[in-house]
Amino acid sequence: MVDKEKHHLKLKNLIAVYGVYLALLILLLVASYITPDLFEEDTLAVMFRQSAQLGIIAIGQTMVMLVAGLDLSVGGVIVMTSMVVAEVSNGRDELIPLSILVALIIGAMIGFGNGLLITKRKVPPLVATLVMLFLVQGAQQAITRGVPSGFVPEALGVVNQSWGFLSIPLAVWFVLNAIFFVMLKMTSFGRQIYAVGSNEDAARLSGLAVHKTKITVYVLASCLAVASGVILTGYVGYVDRFIATGLDLDSVAAAVVGGTAFYGGKGGLLGTIAGVLIIQILSTMVVLLGLDAQTQFIIKGLVILAAVGLYGFAQKNA
């Protein structure tokens, strides 16, 4: 009897931790029946590329959410990156490093601004990153007069390089995940992030530099958005103001589906990877099933609800 109960508890615990991977597995099984086309090399390649683009921002978004924050300005940073790369390099391959460096510096400044507003001015993250987004968009419009100029260097198209379903964006996503996973789990900075997110007052009282940690996280999130922006720009090959539409909210959705909580301190990159894949697989399935592309919004919403509902249930009962 006791054993049975224990077993029951263990199962629920397991669901809480690995639930999202279980969901991913079930989704793949379902997909293999109703949309077997998903597993064709070309489809997989596109799906993974899109996952990488979303996944790279989602790394930053996850870290921001771990310190009980939110970053709605990442989409703006991506568009800024594509404009800066085109403007600075103007199509010349040898200027790619310089143009990326400029984008990184501007991105870091945006993240720094977010962090300052949130820590020193105590502005809620939602509002701080939102007004920052408006500022970035406004600056872009003022500088480009609505018509982006410049050219994307051809060499940046290297991100289109792929081998089967493997591609450079996928590799970058993997490497960045590995780096930040190690940072979160094995360095003192990573532990500080979790500490600040779970209990800010306790973290401050135990002498952690709360403000510094938060600001660094926002700067990192912006820099990751720049990285995603560089890849997206190289892939598209021209400057597009609408290049990042929806990516900001999707990155939040991926983190949430992966089990990262809005109130901070709970979650991590492994969950987010699964969250990204679930969202992208579902979006691809919508297309493969010939459904109206807009229905993917409905599905995303339902998946978010289902995910948080399950996490809530598992937490309550575990």
Added chain:
Amino acid sequence: MKQLKGNLLQKHAVVLVVYGLVFVLITVGAIYSERFLSVRNLTNVFRQAAYLGTAALGEMLVILTAGIDLSIGSLVKLSVLVSAILMDGNPDNVLMAVSLTLALGLSVGLIHAFFINELNLSPFVVTFASLFILQGISLTITTKPIGRSSKEFLLLYSQKFFEVPVIVYFFGLLTLLIAFLLRMTVFGKYIYAVGGNLTVAELSGVPVKKVRYGVYGLCSLLAAVTGLLWLMRMGVGDPVIGKELELNAIIAVVIGGTSLFGGRGTVSGVIGGVLLLTFTDNLLVVLGVNQFVSGLIKGLIFVGAVALYKPNKGFYGSSI
């Protein structure tokens, strides 16, 4: 006495700053443009303020309970489409279309509250999911303008009474109603209590769940009303309407001194925030500022307004 004065000043610091900023904008407008202070332009500004303001007042009620509603932009979009389709240009359908749209709004809000109350989910997550779902439903219905307003309904937009658009009267009345609700009724006191300290509110017998049904219901209802106002203005169901409205509404509410942590905020502050946003837009147009530069100026004003407040004092701290 002196201290009392200081407290009073501190208490109302946010409202003073917001209206101070509005005053600066009006002064700049009056100096640099002859058209700005004309009755025509001012009534126009207030009519525009009604659109953001109606949604912002609803958002404020939710935020006062330490909640948030991220879905109102998507709901406004859906309301415009549904009401336009139901009305279909026929005056006989107006009553039916309006009541069904309002019912739709109310039910969405009650569903939000149900998920938050009964399933213990955070308001952020519930309305974040709802944002996607409502947007998905809207865009599945149509991605092109659809349906038609009846002529009489459309005329309400330009209808004036003593030179003032009827929409402005409506918004004024709504503002007074919400202020009355918050200051004079038990429900209003409950709203502040739930947002101020949930545990204390629960222990002192405040019906927390009912309060949530109330505020989320009202918030979504007002979003549906905003959708109807847009139908009056556009004459068709345009799926572009409502994009990022929730974000502007939240900015107006927060700039107006309402704490996102709940329990603190005033109607006058929110109206100040709405006027600040609306006057900024209007001024940039009236002064003929290049449309590409105006986005930058707007961004600077927002960041400035948000950064102006001192931490720990006045702003997110004490402003009932």
